[in-house]
Amino acid sequence: MAYSGDPISAHELLFKPAHSIIDQSLHSTMGATTTNGDGFGIGWYSDVAPGPGCFKSIEPAWNDVNLREVAARIRTPLMFAHVRAATGTPIQRSNCHPFRHDNWLWMHNGAIREFHTVKRELTMAVDPTLYPDIEGSTDSETLFFLALTFGLTDDPFTAVARAIGFVETVGHRNGVEFPFQGTIATSDGTSTWAFRYSSEGKSRTLFFSTAVETLHKTHPDLAILQEVGAEGRLIVSEPLGDLPGAWQEVPESAAGVVRPGDDLLQPFEPIR
Amino acid sequence: MAYSGDPISAHELLFKPAHSIIDQSLHSTMGATTTNGDGFGIGWYSDVAPGPGCFKSIEPAWNDVNLREVAARIRTPLMFAHVRAATGTPIQRSNCHPFRHDNWLWMHNGAIREFHTVKRELTMAVDPTLYPDIEGSTDSETLFFLALTFGLTDDPFTAVARAIGFVETVGHRNGVEFPFQGTIATSDGTSTWAFRYSSEGKSRTLFFSTAVETLHKTHPDLAILQEVGAEGRLIVSEPLGDLPGAWQEVPESAAGVVRPGDDLLQPFEPIR
Amino acid sequence: MAYSGDPISAHELLFKPAHSIIDQSLHSTMGATTTNGDGFGIGWYSDVAPGPGCFKSIEPAWNDVNLREVAARIRTPLMFAHVRAATGTPIQRSNCHPFRHDNWLWMHNGAIREFHTVKRELTMAVDPTLYPDIEGSTDSETLFFLALTFGLTDDPFTAVARAIGFVETVGHRNGVEFPFQGTIATSDGTSTWAFRYSSEGKSRTLFFSTAVETLHKTHPDLAILQEVGAEGRLIVSEPLGDLPGAWQEVPESAAGVVRPGDDLLQPFEPIR
C-alpha cells in the first residue's frame, strides 16, 4: 500500500480501515496466498529527518506491538506499507519490503520466476557500484537494483520497463515461459509510480483511490476522508473497505504516477 | 498434537502428513481461527537427557528453519506439538505451549473466558510453592498450575476436574456465563491424558488415532504406519490426513489416557 | 536514561554522545554487569498521540536497525531509554523497560533480591484492579505496580518509599538481608522523579546533568547543548561523555524531581 497526500497518522492508514493492510496480512482475499505472514515493513518520509525511514520485521504484522506503538506516533505525507508472502528466499529483515536506496523506496508484489536459475545473470547486470548495496536475497530487491541501474532516478517509467524487459529476456533464454509477475510501487518522496504487469497477462490486482473531493461529496461523513485532503491518494493491492466508487482498478499492463498536480495513467510495456 | 509409541522422527510427525500440524498452523479448517501463527512449540522426551525438552518460538511454525533442522534429528517415543492462536496475552516464548513442570508437559487449546477479570483469584489459589514457577501470563499456564496444585502428578483425572471446576466456580462468581472452553493434553513421559470439555457443551474438536494394527490391515502400504508400531497413538485437534477409519472423535465431556497396555476413555465432569 | 527539555531527536540522545547508552549496552564501565545485552526499550512522549509510546525489543540495542530508523524520526520533549541486564526472569519484550501504565513510565536498574521467594507476597499486595495489568514477570514491574498501588500518581515520593519499604519488610520476613537495590526513574510526561537507594547502602550510580546555562558558558561550542535548551535535563546511570562539570552524582539514599520551574533533590528513606 502506498499513501501520499496531507500528513496523516500511520496508525490511521495501517489499522483503521475495514480490511486494512494489517487485516490483509491475515485474511487476504485477492492475493496469491491467503496469509501473508512472512514479515512486513513500512517506509515513511517526514520532515524530522532526510530520507525515508524503514521499520521492517519478520514478525507477522498483526502481532507486532512495536509497529502499533510507532505507527500511532508517525505523521507522514508519504508512506509505503507491505506484508510479505515469501516466494522462496529466507525470512529475514533484509528480505522485507520496502527496499530503500538513497531517498527511493520500492515494493513489489509478485515474483521473478525460477529466480534461482536466473539470479546470477540478473545480479551481474547490476551496476558494479550499486551491487554491494544489495542487502538481501530476494527477486524484488534485485529488480529494484536493475531499475536503478537502468536510470530509475531519472525516468522511472523507462527504467522499470527496461528492467522487466531484461528479466524477460534472461528468463526466456533460460527456458522460463513467463518470467515476470507482479505490481510495483516506487517513490522518491514526492511522486509515487505504480506498475501492473505480468508476462502471462494475468497480473496481481492494483487499485488506486478515487479523488477525495468526489468521495467527500458522496460520503460526507466518512472519518478518514477528513484527514486525507484533496491531494490524498492511496495505491493498494486490495481495496481497503467496501466504499462504492472509492476504488478504481489499474488495468493490465499499465503504469501511473501520483504527484502534486496532475496524475498520469498510461499503458506499460517492457523494453527489450 | 500428542504422539506416543515407538521412537519416531519428529520430522515425520510435524511435516510429513497431509494437513500436518505445520499445515494446520497456516490453514486450520476446524480451529477457532483459520491461522494459528502466534507461535509454536514442541516438547519431547528422549533417553539423551532426563525430563522433556521444549523448543518454543514466536515465529510462525511454517517459517522456522531451526524447527525443521532440529525436528529432523530428534527421535522420540513421546512428543507434544502445538501451534498457538493467542487469546489476548502477549506473544512471547514463555506464553507458548507446551508448558513444563518437572517431567510433566501440558497443552491447552481453548480459553478461560474473561481471564483478565478472574486472573488474580485463580493465581492466588495456586500453591504458594508453585506460584513463582509460573513463567508467562496465559490462562493455559495458570490452569496447568491449578491442576498441579490439585494433585496432577498423583491423579490427573481428578486434578483436572477440580481445576476446571474451580475455574467455573470463580467464573460464575464474576458473572461469566461459560468460563471454560477447550481440550487439554498432559503427560508425564509415559502416559498421556487428554480432556475435551467446555462449559457451554460445544468444545474444540479432539481425535485419537485408531489402533495401528487395524490400520495395517486396511492400509498395508501406508509409510508412516511402518514407523509407528503397535503402541503408536496420536491425539490431535484435527485429523492429519483423510485416511478413512484412522481417526475417532473424542466425545463431548470426555477424558482418556493413552499408555502402555490398556488405554481408557471415560466421561468427564468438573468437580466443584 | 531519562531526558526532559525542549523537543530533541531521539537519535541525538541515543547514538550521539560518547559513551552513549547504546555504547553502555556493550561496554558498561559502572554497571553491575559489563554487557547489558538482554534487551532494550525506549519510551517517549510526543504531541502526535496521547500517552507515551514504547519501543522495546529483546535484540541487543547495538544491533537493532529498527531502533535507529525510528529514533532518527522521533522528536520528543521527554524520553526514557533503558538497556537490560536480566536478573533471572525471561528475556521477552514484556520484561523490558520502560514499563507503562496510563501516561506513566517506569524504569529500574537493580533488583529485588530473592525475588522468586517473595514474589507471591509482593504481587498479592498489588491492588486487585491493577493486578491483571501486569504483563511480564520482572521484579521491576512488580515494584512499579506496588508503587501505583501506594499512590504513585498522587505522590511519587511517598508511594515509592512505601513500595520499597514493603519490599524490605517482606524480604526481612523471608530471611533476605538486603532486599532492595537500585535506581528508579518514573514520569507522568511532565515531571520526572528519580530515586537512588539500596538496603545495603551501596547503590547503583545515578547522575543528573548540570544546568545547561552553566555548560553553555563553559563549553560554548558543544553541539548537543544547542539542542537541549535551558530546561534540558538528563538523568543517567553513567555519565554520557567526559565533559568536566557536566554531571553531578545523586547521593546515596536520595530522591529528586525534574520539572518545569524548580527541581528538587532531597533525602530518601523507605516507609515501613
Place this chain on the structure above:
Amino acid sequence: MAYSGDPISAHELLFKPAHSIIDQSLHSTMGATTTNGDGFGIGWYSDVAPGPGCFKSIEPAWNDVNLREVAARIRTPLMFAHVRAATGTPIQRSNCHPFRHDNWLWMHNGAIREFHTVKRELTMAVDPTLYPDIEGSTDSETLFFLALTFGLTDDPFTAVARAIGFVETVGHRNGVEFPFQGTIATSDGTSTWAFRYSSEGKSRTLFFSTAVETLHKTHPDLAILQEVGAEGRLIVSEPLGDLPGAWQEVPESAAGVVRPGDDLLQPFEPIR
C-alpha cells in the same frame, strides 16, 4: 569451536567448560571484540539424519533458551559451534555460522577487508551452479563458496589456499593492503580441517586439544575427559579452561586436519 570424537552431549561442550564458548560470547579475552553477541550457531552430525543440522540464531548465545534445550538432547560425534561478532553485514540467521553445503560445514573467524569494494569480483568468481546457493551476505560465506569452487570437496588444503590467494589478488588490485584475516574450520562429517592465516601475519588465535590419553595421565579425575575418548579433539579460538598442557597453539600460517587415525599439521600459504 570444532569437536570431533566419541559421541558427546552438545550441552557438555557448549555450557560445561570454564570459559566455554557461551561464556566467550560474553567475555572474550582474546578475540577482536570483547562481546560476540551478534548471533550464534551450531552445526552437528548425527546418525539420526543424513547431513549436518544447523541451529542458528541472532539471539545472543547466552540468552537462547531453545539452544540449551536442544543442546542437552543432542549426542554427536562431530560438532561446530560459533559466536558471531559482525563485521558490517546484517544480523540475520543466514549470516550466522556455520555455513553448510551438502554435507560440509564451514566457520570463519576474521574478515575479508574492504569487502564492500571487492564483493562483486569475488562472488562473480563463484561457480555459476553454486552461486544461487549463497544465502546470506557475509564475507565468510563468500569465501566458503570460493573454496567450494576451487575444489574443497576434493582437496581442502589446496582449495582454501587458492580461495585465500584469490582474495588477496583481488584485494591488492583494489588497493587493500592486507586483504585477509582469520581462522577457518571446515568438515565433511568425518575429518575437520583448520587454518590459521592472515595477510599481515598476525592472525586470530587457534588452539587444538592435546591428545586425551596424555591428559588422562596428567589429570585422571577431570570429568569431561571421561566422555571425550581417545579420538576426541577440540579446535578452538580460545582455550576452554585453564588446564595446563591441555592446549597447543596452531602456529601462524599453518593448517591441519583432525581425523580418525593420524592428524596432520603443516605450513600454509595462499596460492595465487
